[in-house]
Amino acid sequence: MPKLKSLTVCLSVGAIAVSATAALADVGHGKKTKFGEPGVEHHVSRTIEVRMGEMYFEPSAIDVKAGETIRFVVINEGDAVHEFNIGTEENWVAHLGEMEKMIDQGMIDFDRIDHEKMRSMGMMHEDANAVLMEPGESREIIWQFPERATEVGVACNVPGHRESGMVGTIEFQVGS
Ligand SMILES: [Cu+2]
Secondary structure (H helix, E strand, O other): OOOOOOOOOOOOHHHOOOOHHHHHOOHHHOOOEOOEEEOOHHHEEEEEEEEEEOOEEEOOEEEEOOOOEEEEEEEEOOOOOEEEEEEOHHHHHHHHHHHHHHHHOOOEOOOOEOHHHHHHOOOOOOOOOEEEEOOOOEEEEEEEOOOOOOOOEEEOOOOOOHHHOOEEEEEEOOOO
16 A cells, blocks of 8 residues: 655744643543543654634645654634544544533534633533634644554534534554
8 A cells, every 4th residue: 555645734833823722621631542642742743734614624634653643733714613623433423412512502603612601611621632713713732643553533523514524534654
């Protein structure tokens, strides 16, 4: 199987405005999963910029090496709230109910997130593997992929978005 061309874009992190709320990611969720774990800065080997909009991730296919730690710089260039969530279909389906609840209770609107309301209702939502972003926001996730190739991808779990094709694939490069 031929090696896929890398779709990565390296860029100066200093040029990116990162929301201060990134630091508030729920540490209670900073645990190991089948598809990897929160990575640490000094293990980062590449930075990959991912743009989100209605209803896409660009790039929609990302190659990683087993065990690699990647800094994802995620930009919401769309008009709606979108999520960048590293996981599997099983996780996404499980997460959808929580998302629907947040919309029902007014914590998420079409183009804005009421962080205050979320906090007051005890729903931080920010997991180490996911960021929920308003239009125009840029955020970072450092993620370490497991030592063995496994099923993993990215999706937006705002209701209706994944179903409309807002998913991306993550492939482990062969022989790495
Ligand atoms: Cu979305």
